[in-house]
Amino acid sequence: MSFFDAPIKRLVGRFVPKPLPPAGTFDGQTVLIVGGTTGLGLAAAVHFATLGASVIITSRVESRGDTAKRRIEEAVGPSRKGDISCLELxxxxxxxCSKFVTKLKSSLSGPSVLDVAILNGGMVNSHWEESEAGWERTVQVNTIGTTLVGLLLLEWMRGARSDRKTPAHLVFVSSRDHLDNDIDPLFTGSKQEKSILRQVCSKDYWQGGFWDTQPNYNISKLLLMYTIEGMSELARGPDGDPLVIINSVCPGMVKTDIGRHIATSSDLMNL
Ligand SMILES: NC(=O)c1ccc[n+]([C@@H]2O[C@H](COP(=O)([O-])OP(=O)(O)OC[C@H]3O[C@@H](n4cnc5c(N)ncnc54)[C@H](OP(=O)(O)O)[C@@H]3O)[C@@H](O)[C@H]2O)c1
Known part of the structure; x- marks a missing residue:
């Protein structure tokens, strides 16, 4: 593969989109999309519902979830076969996170009914903020919370393998930006006695400035890639075959609401 293959493919894909799978591909299946109220999650929800799936989205705010649910129903129209629902997360x-997984389990009728789970929720922050649990907020949401939900779902989906013909899918929306990290400083210098997670969550590590509008986003996605690798091992059965298929995907650069914090509070954007 040459250096130009990926950008050329991306450019061609923009003007000649890949054809959709045939209608009915997801008939009778249930797809969970974490963070389905806006952007890529909302588009994916419409996509899966159009292909016949019942779709469960999540939202932090009930009214946003209700609006998204209505938008999905309107976009798919009368041909819709599955249900659309929203749970709080x-x-x-x-x-x-833990209440959400408990509620999800009880809202579905059997262990084998979750066919695809897409962990898409994520954020970019322009200012250092501490989460309630004491970690930097971007890392808390994009890495820690996403991994926690991933692990809880994985345990449940693994247990359901024997009830299914094929393994269920657990998909993490990551970002190619995880490659743009200089991780050497994390292993050297005076702060090396701290855990890596503590270092990246500390205020000292926060690189934000006039030009850097998404500090900690890249590292949050890199740490997520590490946890996905660990979860992929946990997804294997005793014979080494996956009981759940785990993927990470990067959507490329897409105009969505992801920059809402930057748009309102970055010095650069407020010029
Ligand atoms: N757009 C891009 O160019 C791009 C590129 C690479 C990767 N990605 C990744 O794609 C995913 C989707 O991003 P997007 O661009 O579609 O952004 P978006 O429009 O801002 O959507 C983000 C979704 O995440 C949810 N969310 C945010 N904070 C959350 C929290 N604390 N708990 C639960 N859900 C939360 C939001 O739901 P509510 O606020 O309604 O609760 C929303 O539905 C993210 O993981 C992002 O990192 C995006």
Whole structure:
């Protein structure tokens, strides 16, 4: 593969989109999309519902979830075969993550009914903020909360493998930006006695400035890639075959609401 293959593919893909799978591909299946109220999650929800799936989205705020649900129903129209529902989830709160998974389990009728789970919720912050649990907020949401929900779902989905013909899918929305990290300083220098997670969550580590509008986003996605690797091992059965198929995907650069914190509070954007 040459250096130019990926950008050329991306450019061609923009003007000649890949054809959709045939209608009915997801008939009878249930797809969970974490963070389905806006942007890519909302688009994915419409996509899966159009292909026949019942779709469960999540939102932190009930009214936003209701609006998104209506938008999905309107976009798919009368041909819709599956249900659309919304559950409350705040990836920033451990309590919310665990309550969400309990509620999801009880809202579905059997262990094998979750076919695809897409962990898409994520944020960019322009200012250092501490989460309730004491970590930097971007890392709390994009890495820690997402990994916690991923692990809880994985345990449940693994247990359901024997009830299914094929493994269920657990998909993490990451970002190619995880490659843009200089991790050497994390292993050297005076701060090396701290854990890596503590270092990246500390105020000292925060690189934000006039030009850097998404500090900690890249590292949060890199740490997520590490936890996805760990979860992929946990997804294997005794014979080494995956009981749940785990993927990470990067959507490329797409105009969504992801920059809402930057748009309102970055010095650069407020010029
Ligand atoms: N757009 C891009 O160019 C791009 C590129 C690479 C990767 N990505 C990744 O794609 C994913 C979707 O991003 P997007 O661009 O579609 O952004 P978006 O429009 O801002 O959507 C983000 C979604 O995440 C949810 N969310 C945010 N904070 C949350 C929290 N604490 N708990 C639970 N849900 C939360 C939001 O839901 P509510 O606020 O309604 O609760 C929203 O539905 C993210 O993981 C992002 O990192 C995006």
């Amino acid at each position: 705040d990836l920033e709160s451990y309590d919310s």
